[in-house]
Amino acid sequence: MNDILSMLLTGVPWTLGVTLCAFATGVVLGFALCALRMARSRGLAALGAAIVLTLRSIPPIVWLFFIFFGIGGGYLSLSPFVAAVLGLGLITAAQMAEVYRGAFAAIPEGQYEAAHVLNLSPPQRFFDVVLPQLTRISIPTAATYAIGLLKDSAVASTLGVADISFQAYQVSQQTFQGLGVYSAAALVYLVLSVPVALASRWVSASLQRRISQ
Amino acid sequence: MNPMSVPLRQVPPMPAAKPAFLRLESIHKQFGPYEVLHDVNFEMCKGEVVAIIGPSGSGKSTLLRCINQLEPPTRGRIRLDELDIDAATPLARADLLKLRRRIGMVFQSFNLFPHMTVLRNVSLAQVRTLGRSQREADARSLQLLERVGLADKAGHYPARCSGGQQQRIAIARALALEPELMLFDEPTSALDPELGLEVLAVMKELAAEGMSMIVVTHEMHFAETVSDRVVVMADGRILEQGPSARVMRQPQHERVVKFLQAVRDR
């Protein structure tokens, strides 16, 4: 069992790598998408909505294959890791765009008025008043998505990224102990999700203290 | 209101010697460290209408809910005719069911089932608890709804009815099982005064027909004019009880005097 576990654990850095990079990509790109979605021009807003809807209506594995085999096959050559991060990152961006949109709506109207009255410049208004509150409100939902992304990252194994799922498949084919291997793999994912849940609670609490409501 | 064309049940005239029908002996109720009811003793006869009044937090609603075991008392005994329920012994499922069939309850917030029509609200228990056929139950439900003046609402959903109408439907629902005792937990507290009047009118007719009723209420007029007996509670104890006219006009306990004065002055 120890051998199986140690083989599985070699996949952990890859799983975490895909998850974190995709999440970071999604968090940043999500802003751009959200901005598009909330643009004043009707056309741009509709485009944003269409992009978000499309990203969320097609399964991750199709996006990954599309990026790796479709784009990666002919025009560029992409490593499986990059393709996975891009694919998952784009889907995360769509989800985060919706989270931000909801968070924007949840910021009390008075905040914008207060910022205006205090004569803050637009960038100051955004970075000092809006962004911290946006972050605070978004964190719980974002944390839930992060945990979901940890599990979704398993799809990267289909491209050959040597993550936990990839290792699990290899080991089970070699040892014919599929039951034990996959049970162990499931437990590894479970254990990995605990720190993320705790971290989100910690970040949320420290932000609460710094930005008292 | 419709004329009393459909009696709720046949009640014999009040006998001269009135046997106790409901007895509460040494009822205590504790919620964690808080003692909400302390050594409450109470008796009532069939056909009596008892109003329980008192300041908020006095335990009035809790006492009511102890009677039909929504909150089983921590200690004490409840006797309804031959049913004898001691808090110390676990209550058999069959006995609880017998109790529920004999005692109807009307809640402050009506608690009608929003996803069913008014008719089904009243029929459901008849079919499931009494085992009547759907047709029998529906016919009886229509009679009851007519009795409270709402037969035309039978096919509607509760959300389309006013608060006063919903509470009257709730009364019809409680009457559907043909109970011997009706418990009312602040039936008009959630209603505008005018809507409350419709409900009180129904309750008054019920009382006139001889239904045994215990009503927790803030409606002092009802307590004085409709009920036979008034019980005043505070801090989980009964401070005073007696004939309604006497208690309401010539209270003896100091705290009761203060309470009634405060209420009158409002």
Added chain:
Amino acid sequence: MNEILSQWAEWFPELWKGFVLSLQVTAISLVFGVFLGLLLALGVSAKGRAVRYPALVIVELGRGAPALILLQYFYFGLPSVNLTLSSFWAAVLALAYCTAAYTSEIIRGGLEAVARGQHEAAEVIGLDRVDALRYVILPQALRVALPSLLGFSIMMFQASSLCFTIALPEIVSRASAIGSSTFQYMPVLVLAGLMYAAVCAPASLGVAALERRLAPGQHATP
């Protein structure tokens, strides 16, 4: 453009077979899964520890394990204890388990949303626990849970694409086969993607509209 359209026309029948298979797997998994999810929701809400703890473990395992691992567990894992399932049934079992775990939380949320007064009203008119659940509580709980359940169903349909890894001949596996034989990955994957989008996009919009109708004024879940 014409070339792509004619290729699509050529590939469509093949992809359609996979599409139908995905729908079947999803539908059966959902039916079993939601029913099991209801049982688990009741189990997790139970008072007795003997029922609650095992239910909690089952739910947390189902929610914590990636769908991909669950699928491979049933297809590659079970044979190691001499239980071999076809890829169809392995897919159904895995996705049903996944559905049960997630929907149990959704349904539990719905159960908790039903007002206390409803339980009491059902009690005082003499309904036993089963009848109270069946006639009063569950109908209301499921109404609350419906948008989330539908949203989850859409996600499940997308998750069926992972069955590619357990040799189920659904859309992705057929698209991949076509791609590897023609080297035209891009067009065939676009077609596969469009087929998914054709179902999932209107469905998501429909669920969002339903959510707005059932709970006006509440912020729609992202």
